[in-house]
Amino acid sequence: MTRAYNFNAGPTALPEEVLKRAEKEWLNYNGTGMNVMEMSHRSKPYEEINHQAQNLLRKLLNISNDYEILFLQGGASLQFAMMPMNLLEEGKKGYYVLSGSWSEKALKEAQKIGDAESVASGKDNNYTTIPDIKDLSSLENGSYLHITSNNTIYGTQWHETPKNLSIPLVADMSSDILCRPIDVNSYGLIYAGAQKNLGPSGVTVVIIKKDLLARSKDSLPSMLDYRTHANNQSLYNTPPTLAVYLLKLVLEWADSLGGAEALEKINQQKAELLYHEIDQSNGFYNGHANKNSRSLMNVTFTLNSKELTDAFLAEAKELGFTGLNGHRSVGGCRASIYNAVPLEHVEKLAQFMKEFRTR
């Protein structure tokens, strides 16, 4: 049985090494005689897994001690509401840059919590570029500025984040966390569901600057208050133990490759293979994203007719490629090439794209 050429948008491919390691430890984790799923989250072995996962993430993203790392549940979608519940201050605004469907959803949730508005939007050009914020000084009285660092559905990505902000920058990094080095110090809060670049679904990573924890109010339900999780090493209630364990294995794998710098190089190589094929196809394949906003993680493109698109997807499927359909809201094709997608699989796809076009 060979592994699928997995280009799913999420959940998606995990590193084969990680799956093999999990298989090896499946019945007997580290001499415990148990699967990680079977042990108490208060046991020493599990506390170690939890601790190691936090430490590895701290190392890989160079996160200083000014930040707490939390492992939560509810996905990025819960963070759309939980973040403003904690950070949006009375009489101030949450500012949002709209760069795709996920940022629209984040704004909509924040508006249920308090005062929030869009300060830049790429909607008029069908989210082909990351929009510019015209006047940064107008943000002064806000509680935070929210961006979506990678737009999974449209295939665009921020390549330079707003600088010299007077308010905390909050980023939804669900689909590009750890695809490249970042300067965590320029953010107040980062959140990401794990199921694209970090592991399986079920665990959501939140990286929050400690001083921002002072904004949370005692009236918040305990589970929705960041302080609860920060004060309990994310062990306040039963965590998603299997997901955190697999997250730890993925982080060990990333570390063994050379960390964020090494991953960025491979990711650039992978993305370049597909963008190159799009660019030299003379319009046979049309990239959705403008060149300066192209994503390293999600390559979106269309073919010139529905018949061609259908033929392309059907043949691809036949050859063992999965997940190449564009998101149901935009159509076309999308190849998600997250960290765990091997270079050889992307080479195979680029080769197929070329052969299909030539024919």
Ligand SMILES: *Cc1c(COP(=O)(O)O)cnc(C)c1O
């Ligand atoms: C997938 C995704 C989400 C939604 O994540 P859930 O874990 O399903 O809630 C949010 N934001 C971005 C950028 C995503 O790619």
